[in-house]
Amino acid sequence: MKLELQKINETINAISNYIDQDEWSDALLGCEVTLNALDKYDKNSIVLKLYFNLAGHFIDVGTYLKNIDAISKGIKILEQNSEYFEENFNINFFYNLANGKLSLANDCGHSNERVNFKNIELFNEVKNLYWKTFKLIDKKQHYELYQQNLINLANVLKQQFRFSEALQLYNLVINQNTIFPQAWLNRSSCLEKIDELLNHRTNKMIIEIIKGYDFACESQLVPIDWKPFYLHKSRFLNNQLNSENIDQDEIETQKEYSSMSHFRQWCIVESLTLNIHGMYCSCIANERDNLTLFQNIISSTNILQYEQYLNRLKAEFSLMRLMLYESKFSDSSSHDFESGYSELNDREIINIRTEKLRACFRLCFSILDKLAIFLCQYFSLKTRPNTAFNNFWYDNKKILEEKENFALIAINSLICDLNEKNGQFGFYKTWRNSLEHHILFLVPDNFELSNDSTHTYVKISEFESSLLNLIQLTRSAIFSSVFAIVEDLRQKIPDDKDTSIEITIHKKEFNGFP
Template sequence: MEDSIQSKLIYTNLQLDNASEMINKGQFEQSYKLCLYLKELLEKVHDLSDPSFSYAFFRLAGLFVDLGNRDSNLESSQIGLEIMESNSFEHCLTRDSYYYCLANAKGNLTQSDSNNYCKTDVSKIERFSEVGSLLLKATMIRRKNKDVLSPQVMVNMGINLYLQYRFSEALSLFDKVNCMGLDIPESWVNRSECLALLNQITEVFSIQQYKEVAQGYYHASVSSEFPYDWQNNFFNKAKHTEKEIEDYCLDLGIDIEDDKHLDEQEYQSLSEYRRWCLDNFLSLSEHGLYCKCHGSARDNLNIPVPTRAVAGDFILPMEKVLNRLKSEFGLARLMLYEHQSDKKDNDIDDDACYAELYDNELLGTNIEKLRTAFRICFGILDKIGNAIALLFDLQLKTNKGKVRPSYFHTFWELENEDRRQKFEAYDNEGLIGLYSIACDLNHKLEGELSFYKQWRNALEHSFVFVYENEKPEDIETSLAYYEEPVFISESEFVESAEHVLQLTRSAIFSFVFAVRIKAEKEALNNIPDILIQNKFLEQKKYT
């Protein structure tokens, strides 16, 4: 009897390998039929608690999910999700792997709805947020275990983010994966799709941006991971994009040049600090989202754009808000740079004397820069919250009619039907990006990053101990005085601070897009009394 069970297991695994190979060859229908047969076979096994059979069943669920993604087969995705949710698979699978696969299954079903994009359906945004939370769960587990994050997880996180219009975060993930030199064509394809969607929303045509789109399609067209039909499809997309560039240049009467070498020269001519900003995806330049040439040398993000006018008496007040955001973000970013570069004044540090408590706590100006950078980011987010609440008539009021502060992560309250309808009526991709970030930080919405906000509050009002190397063990006496002190390792705090700056940068871009989209819609609906173009905005000069 045992031999029979073992032979059935061997047969099942061989057929699972065959089904996987069929998917790789683009034989989706044959693979789907085989998977249905294997599902029926495995369901006849009475003891699926056996780790070997349980793992085979989970592999099968993964194949159904892959088919759902590759062949746009909703039924296959649904079957895969039902299998995954029917069992925790804890005895045969690590938690991060389970969350990652579950996110893929739910992501397939969410992406297939409404032509992939969120638009302004709040329920869909929340479904994307749920998928993102599962991917973040997998990420946080790997971070805690000090494991390297899988490139495929990074790609899937990027896809989830760009479908919520969080372009800067998505592009940074795709670029990190592409720099690894691996054959992961999904990263190149989705980078191109992300840039194309960004152009569709901002309507700022850039030759370099379209070159980047074509390059991504070309990379996908030669990938051994895609079947021939897909390769050919992406090759045609690349050629079509290049034709658009040719037509654009012909209209302008300019030549198309291969200027990659010039981009590299311009990048090398930038300061060490600016190159660091670009390499770490911390610039506030729209051109810097996809290129590191001289056009990304400054944080020149503005609400108006050079190519057309926008309308609204709110443009200059919102540009004033943006000035404040850029100034504070610049300080937070500089503090992170100085901490990572260990650029500190030893004379100043030597002036401070600390009691030796044998608790491994990091003290001094260098770690304070990191702590301060972390706090500054949440001040920036709250300023964005207040500006958006005012501009889009989403301010909350007390019973006496007084306006309440609009804390970024909580002021939305879209569970209120009137507020939800108002939000959706704006049909504004920038607002979607902001709300998506807020969901990640909101504890009540089970945001996976809500602990960042808790850390910020503790840094501001309580006690956070950032320790070097190992967490101190024998310090109960010195801590008895504090209520719920927070302990964070230096490596975790550095990684978290970097992530918080990425979130803040993303929110600043989304803020700009939200205001710009509102202004351009109003310009279409009314003869504008005020026309503002980027070229009319003078740049401050400091001596």
């Protein structure tokens, strides 16, 4: 006998109440009964809506109870009806499916296993779903979901060792005065991972880690039973600061930030510096791009040639960053007048400013492709005439995936994001090909797009926001490439390190022309 749909809807609401009251076993039983009842109906819009709500409950209950079978049932419901759910539930569909798959990947939050090349595909799938949600969500209309999705996306990036991007997203949410302690706590966790894997610890880092635990102690969203642990962590770390005043440190940091040039301040705000300290702090230590292969390294390898390669990449990144800055803050109208373009009423935005944006886009891929060669040279990998960032991994997959190197996980994750077939930013490569080999027009946001095989039209606001994201991805790739080489060098510390000769490399000074 069929249970009436009205009764099924009441049961689903009751399941929600069970969850709110922490009656998880009753909630799971209700889910099972409801699924059996729904399966007797032919699918229509009402039934599918009930299925969608039930799937979310299965995932929530399964995650809390560490019940893989329940989570899998929730995911199965979402995937079997994905076409309808994607069209009608959109961001909630992607978000719920991502949460379910992340729960499986993390063993319901209880896995101690790091992301590796055996499980990375599932994490990449989860990351894609959070990226989809991010690109579709209306921040004003779904503000809390917007923040929660950003936190979850940052968590996956952190798990894949993409530290610069994860911290960037945590900082974004925190600067919006979030109520969610997960942003602060996971930011602290990310900094602790940097300390662990990169042997990078400063007083400022300790202060920033403490802030996360202090926020959790004060948050009403943190269970009371958890707070003593966070309080213990905060006190333990405070004892390492030699009575340093955290409030005074904040004042000094702001004063140092204000003393820097407007350009450098902008680089810090937009997460465009090549400085590990700058991932989490805006003090004077972030005044220059001091990323190097030499920090805390003892090696018998001729590392100078690789540092020279890094210099070249940093120079191109610096040029690209400067052109983006000038496109935003410099007036090029007199140069545009002198260029004298023909008025064709085609609505293309053509001026020096947009040409700088286009040049920046090309430079990003130039840097990424050079990073591929950089890594191939260091790890003695196979290359070919068209070796590039998007293909060098697949030519050397076996060698790379045999290595236990956290930064190679990050690089693999970045490559997946830029994959033309299933990466969320694969269209960047399409744009790049249009810039290089066909014709790409930048047009006003109200322009009606009409692309073909040789002409690509992109709205100016979309191009600018995408360019900033691509530069931040490129920055992450530079960090990850350096970390990959440094980690490999650490694993190969020579036996005769006590008799090694120390080499000191100074930063170039630019007081004038040589």
